[in-house]
Amino acid sequence: MTPAAALDGMLDRTIVAGYSRFGYDIRRRGWPAGDPRPNALAGATVLVTGANSGIGKATAAGAAALGAAVLMVVRSPRRGESARRDLLAETPGAELVVDSCDVSDLVEVRSFATNLVVRQPRIDAVIHNAGVMPEHRAETDQGHELALATHVLGPLLLTELLLPALAAAPDPRVVLVSSGGMYTQALPTADVEYRGGDYRGAVAYARSKRIQVALAPILASRWAENGVTVAAMHPGWADTAGLAQSLPGFRRLTRPLLRTAEQAADTAVWLVATAARLPSGRFWHDRAARPTHYLPTTRYTDGELERVWRYCADAAGLEP
Template sequence: MLDTLLDRSVVLGYSKLGYRLRSRTWPADDPAPNALAGKTAVVTGARTGLGKATAAGLARLGATVHLVVRDAAKAAATVDELRGEVPDATLIVDECDIADLDAVRRYAATLTTDIHALIHNAGVMPAVRTESPQGHELTLATHVLGPLLLTELLRDQLRSGRVILVASGGMYTQPLPTDPEYRGAPYKPAIAYARTKRIQVALTPLLATHLAPTFVATMHPGWSTTPGLTTSLPTFTKLTRPLLRTPTEGADTTTWLAATTPNPPTGNFWHDRRIRPTHYLKKTQHTPEATHALWTYCRTAAGI
């Protein structure tokens, strides 16, 4: 009952208070030490914020972690900081812009080992409508098209692995878009971001069916203090700063989903280690036909 009340209240459930109240019951549920020893994890958008915290969490559990970043040179400081947190970590920096489908294809060709966990964390919120090198709206390319393509290209390496997409509670405010490239309406950054997170969540059950027996999940981290949030939503960050979770708290469920055994139920949306509803508002409901149409569009746009 308390967990449900926290979730429905939004402010309490998404804040550090919600995390701290819920996490009191988690120690017995934590992954075993070295649960990921000998396994490989790939984390996109791993230079800062939630991606960096996820990489640290996976490394603590023994995984070899590939940090996928747009600029490898800028990730040197991240690696130094992670080694300070996890001295025995095995970290590999890989350069790839997930929004660039050609770069994704080149990158996927370099990954030849089995992958236990593929974490799609890379995120953007441009101030004006921006297009990827292939001409797709940038939030769609980064949050949906690039992840779909990379996952498809790594399908053989992921057969016994897990795919986790980092979404946002902001998706609860948005229906499934009929204009996924955001060409028709005046562009609003926060809406573009939330729309693509809604797409991630809506397509997760279809992706899970397509990839079976690979485990697939989306999750949302609550409100966490990250450089991206500060840059994109400075007023929101200033007003909610006392309530914001740390990146480690925000990344907890991602790490848990990657490492807990046995596999949790596939194809679901998670927050704070529990499956959550995908809709709270009637206006966001969508039909199976609309979901399948968007699935087809996104796969075609990604070149799958």
């Protein structure tokens, strides 16, 4: 192992160093210059959910700066248009379109995607960034726990319905924005919807992010015939409005260490813009593939993974 690789691994395992802005600053020194190249996404269409603020907004800005036409998919058109104006001030002439869809609502997702593939027959990349951390357990109109629906079920259904448009692109890519918090959670094989026990929003968030990462290899295999590369990634700790609202105590303690939204979005943008051929189904952080487990208590069997996959596919209305 090279000294650089050893340092990188140490940063990852110490968490505070690796997930903070210091980890980003150290690692970026080893990244090759010119990757991604200027205008790497010229002519491409990139869809970003949750693009009105925080990491999603920074992701949309990064894709637009590389020449992409960006579809900013948001729940609130008003907030989406405000974000669009901000991004146009940063990148005049950028092609930015605001679309409204609550990705937790599977009926709304189906309607949105059906209409989108008609007017947008080619989509080069989908970045599933929309996220929630409910204070109390809540269910969607379809009866699914809100974090699961937002982070897993909605993205599954949306991607599946957009496959014809993705298959029309020369190198389609799908990115699931996960969280390092998933390392703390086992796969919830017996209670995917978090119906039992004391509900905690941070735990619900991390559980659903564990499911995202666990399903990534299955989705990579499922969508391979459409040429789609699947990647899950985590952005590290970022100073965003969402963090301030959901985890104010954590933000107060760690604020000097937190990344900017742009630093947190870097790997998501790189994953869809780099010319490198990426292995599909992997979990990434700071432009490198990472282990999916550090604790023995989070490991699961193939049978347990299959059960969770079948539950999520059925809940999203897909054939497993």
